[in-house]
Amino acid sequence: MGLDFRDAVFNSVIEVMRADPAAVILTNDMGAMGLDAIRAEMPERAFNVGIAEQNMMSVAGGMALAGKRVFVYGIIAHVTARCFEQVKLDICVPNLPVTIIGVGAGLAYGVDGPTHHGTEDIAILRSLGNMHIYNPADATTAFAAVKLAHGARRPGYVRMDKEVLPALYDAASMDFSAGLGMVAEGTDAVIVSTGVQTWTAKAAAEALAKDGLSVGVIDLFRLKPVDGGRLAALLSGKRAVVTLEEAVSSGGVGTIVAETMADHGLGIRLKRLSLGDGFLLGSASREWAAGHCGLSQGHVEQAIRDLL
Amino acid sequence: MHNIGFLTRKAAELRLAALETALCGKKGHIPPAYSWADVATALFYGGVLRLRPEEPRWEGRDRFILSKGHACLTLYAALADRGFFPPEELSRFAGAGSLLPGHPDTEIPGIEACSGSLGHGLGLGTGMALAGRLDKAPWRVFVVLGDGECNEGSIWEAAMLAGHQKLHNLVAIVDRNRLGATDFTDNYLTLEPLSERFRAFGWEAVDTDGHDISGLIETLTRARDREQGKPFAIIAHTTKGKGVPFMENSPLWHHRMPKGDEITTAREILRARIAELA
Numbered sequence: 001m002g003l004d005f006r007d008a009v010f011n012s013v014i015e016v017m018r019a020d021p022a023a024v025i026l027t028n029d030m031g032a033m034g035l036d037a038i039r040a041e042m043p044e045r046a047f048n049v050g051i052a053e054q055n056m057m058s059v060a061g062g063m064a065l066a067g068k069r070v071f072v073y074g075i076i077a078h079v080t081a082r083c084f085e086q087v088k089l090d091i092c093v094p095n096l097p098v099t100i101i102g103v104g105a106g107l108a109y110g111v112d113g114p115t116h117h118g119t120e121d122i123a124i125l126r127s128l129g130n131m132h133i134y135n136p137a138d139a140t141t142a143f144a145a146v147k148l149a150h151g152a153r154r155p156g157y158v159r160m161d162k163e164v165l166p167a168l169y170d171a172a173s174m175d176f177s178a179g180l181g182m183v184a185e186g187t188d189a190v191i192v193s194t195g196v197q198t199w200t201a202k203a204a205a206e207a208l209a210k211d212g213l214s215v216g217v218i219d220l221f222r223l224k225p226v227d228g229g230r231l232a233a234l235l236s237g238k239r240a241v242v243t244l245e246e247a248v249s250s251g252g253v254g255t256i257v258a259e260t261m262a263d264h265g266l267g268i269r270l271k272r273l274s275l276g277d278g279f280l281l282g283s284a285s286r287e288w289a290a291g292h293c294g295l296s297q298g299h300v301e302q303a304i305r306d307l308l
Numbered sequence: 309m310h311n312i313g314f315l316t317r318k319a320a321e322l323r324l325a326a327l328e329t330a331l332c333g334k335k336g337h338i339p340p341a342y343s344w345a346d347v348a349t350a351l352f353y354g355g356v357l358r359l360r361p362e363e364p365r366w367e368g369r370d371r372f373i374l375s376k377g378h379a380c381l382t383l384y385a386a387l388a389d390r391g392f393f394p395p396e397e398l399s400r401f402a403g404a405g406s407l408l409p410g411h412p413d414t415e416i417p418g419i420e421a422c423s424g425s426l427g428h429g430l431g432l433g434t435g436m437a438l439a440g441r442l443d444k445a446p447w448r449v450f451v452v453l454g455d456g457e458c459n460e461g462s463i464w465e466a467a468m469l470a471g472h473q474k475l476h477n478l479v480a481i482v483d484r485n486r487l488g489a490t491d492f493t494d495n496y497l498t499l500e501p502l503s504e505r506f507r508a509f510g511w512e513a514v515d516t517d518g519h520d521i522s523g524l525i526e527t528l529t530r531a532r533d534r535e536q537g538k539p540f541a542i543i544a545h546t547t548k549g550k551g552v553p554f555m556e557n558s559p560l561w562h563h564r565m566p567k568g569d570e571i572t573t574a575r576e577i578l579r580a581r582i583a584e585l586a
Contacts, residue, residue, distance in 0.1 A: 024442070044442065050472075055431040055465035062435020065420060066371070067443070086462075089422045090432055094414045 002164035003139030009101060009160055010034020012146035013071055017042060023150070025071040026060055028053050028078060030103075035073065053083040060098045061090030069097040069150060075109070076102035076118030076159065080125055088128055092155045095130045099149040099156040105135065105195050106246030106275075108162045110284040117284070118159070119275055123251025125157050126224050133224040135159040137198040138168040141221050144176040148222075161196045168198065168219065179222030180231065186216030189240035189304050192231075194220045194253045197244045197295065204300035215304055226256055232264035240307035241270045244300055246286070249274040271303045310353055315521045317585035319349040323551045324578040325389070325398060326381035330565065333402030335410060339549035339561040341381035343485035344452055346519045347544055351450065352386040354525035356532060358447070361391035364417040370447050370532070371436050373421050375429020376454030376483060377411040378563070383419075384408055392418035427460030429453060430480060434470045437478040437539075448532050449478045456488035459497050464509065470539040471510020478539040479531045480511075483518065485548035489562045506541040518544030552577055 010032055017023045017038060024045045025038060039046045049056045053074060060070040072079060079102050080087070091098045102118065109116035125131055132152055134145035142160060149156030169181060183198060184205045193201040198219040205215040218234055220226065235241055241261070243254040254272030261268060275293045290296040310318070322345050330336030351357050351372065360366040374383050381401075388395040393407065393416065400406035407416060411424025421432050433451040440447060457463060470478050482502065486493055493499055506513040516527055524544065531540040548562075549555030552574045555566075566574050 024439075047438070049469050050465070052462075052465035052469070054427070054462040055434070055469060058428050058431025058462065058466065059435035059438065059469065061421075062432035062437075063439040064435075065432065066436045066439035066445075068439045085425060086428065086431070089425055090428055093422050 002166060004164050005136070005139055005142050005160050005162060006032050006103065007034055008139035008143040009146055009158065010038065012143040013101070014038050014041070016146065016150050017045060020069060020150070022067060023069045023071065024063060025073060026056050028056050028074045030074050032073070053078050054086050057083040057086035058090045061086070061094070061096055064091070064096035064098050065094065069153070071099050071101060073101045074103070075116060076104045076121050077116055080121040084124055087125070092128045092130045095154055097150070097153045099146070099158060101146070101158045101160060103160045103162065105159045105161045107280070107284055107286050107289050110280070110286055110289055113283070114279050114281060117280065119247050121159065122223055122247050126251055128155070130155050131224060132156045132222065133159065134222050135195045136221050137195055137219050138165055140167045140169050140171045140174070141176060144171065145221070148176060159195065163196050165196065165199065178230065179220070179225070179227055181219040181221065182216065182234065183219045184215070184217040186214040188214045188238065189242070189308060190216040190218060190235055190238050191242045191244060191300060191304070192218045192220055192253055192257050193244040194223060195246065197246055200295070200297050201244050201300060204297045204304070207297065208301055208304055213304065213308065220253055220256065223253070223256065226260065228260045228263055231257070231260050232266060235261065235266055235268060238268055240304060241268050242300060242303045242307065243270070243272045244295065245274050246289070246295060247274055249276050269307045271307055273299060273303060312522055313585060315349050315353055317582055318353050319346050319521065320551065320578055320581040320585060322348060322382050322385045322389070324575070324582065325385035327574055327578065329381050329384060329398040329401045331571065332399045333410070335402055335563070335565065336381050337378040337563045338381065338566070339555045340376065340379040340454070340485070342550045342552065342555070343518070343546040343548045344379055344483040344544070345382045345550065346521050347452060347481055347483065347524060348382045348386050350521050350524035350528055352390060354521065354528070356525060356528045357450065359390070359418070361418070364392055368447055371420050371433070371449045373423060373429040373433050373449070373451045374412060375423050375451050376426065376457050377424025379454070379483070380412045380424070383412065387416070387418040426454065426457040427462040430463050430466035430470070433478055433480070434466045434475065437470065437475040438473060440477055441475065451478070451480045453480055453482045455482055455484045455486065455499055455502070456493050458482065458499055458502070467506065467509040467511065474510070474537070475539045476534050476537040479528065479542065480539065481542045481544050483546055484543050485546045487548045487557070487559060487562070491559050503541065503543045510538055511541045512538045513541040513543065515543045515545060518546035519550060551581070
């Protein structure tokens, strides 16, 4: 059974807003069915501030300074890079309870051209102090991420995909506050992934198992802060690590894993799979880009084989 | 409320304190601090801003944002004098690890926002005013903008939203000193007709003498006490460097520091002005 990320996120937002009278939501003239439900139920707390993302972030900061807990919703490319300085100075420096919900992780809008690619957001927002970053791989995690981000009473960013996917986790038994999930156990190698690419990693590990290779999969759904000690313990003793992300090569999961290994003295062979350094012009569908940039299931399997 | 003699002397004292603060830090933007010094006097000593220095985060306070954060020397002087932090902090301005950097941040008692990257203050103020209206709060939001700062697109994004939302609880004061960092504003990007532009964005707007403290208090109080209507813009026509003639209305004087005889002259002028008003 497939679950939609947007439904999960807005179901979570509306629950939070029902419970927290100080919660409000701003959008840059973006629509979503879940947002319509919020507007219908609590119109005084839902603001369309127009197509003006710099101002939207300043307004979010101002409202938070005056006691509100603010959700901001828009397309990733527009609510991260365009208004970066407002996010930094008006939200992160004063450490305010503002949760940015971005839709269009990686190449979710790949066919819409580079204006709509969400491929640098992790790298830039990871540089901001006080910021927490969530990148869910399924609707269950997305639902939880909204609650965690709002409950943290600090700057947060929930990076949302558009795919309709089954649940990766059982919400009842999963501890989302850990920031990562061990999707598959393995003794030879580990794939560390984030977002919907975790499904590719999982499929690759299952295929490799048929050849007798024991490969684990870590879904790093909180990209900041990362519990480095916990991640290092999960990597320790393996012979190979492959990272997988639909983002530029700098600043994301590959960087996080390399940093963690360096910080904890882990000498394990590492291969980082990403979109590389640059831009994808043309209609960059996920499937095309996975083949073109080396992010397909086959590429992941080959990377593990090469390292082992 | 204080009489006009007291207020005029206070404005001169703020200018002298701003000069001494800059000299201690060996840096600072003195002329932009002087153009709005009379506006600051009206706000902080004219009974306009309702504040509790002993309780800087008092819920009922009026919110004040100096969006042109580089002009903070006057604000620091006023906050120290009003008791938000010890006056000795002024002598450590821009020092190693001291409380007061060259542009304000939110660690400083009495400061509501980090400012000095231009174009943020009106959006922050709009957000505060939206939240205040949602809570039916009695407090008001005052934002001082630079005129050069009104080159920033984000100012007009905020002006558009505040006008659309009819935020009567928001007051913007533009320090219209007609000078940017290197040149007269209208030589590189036309701002006029500035008050008409605000009106076109859904604001009530007035042009006023930014050095007439009594007039400023009257206008600011009237803007503050409205219970409905539009956001209110006051285009305060000012002179950059006001109070020290050799700094006045000169493109050379933005963040230039006085040296040697200039220091002596500036001190003498301001001290004489204070003595004359005592």
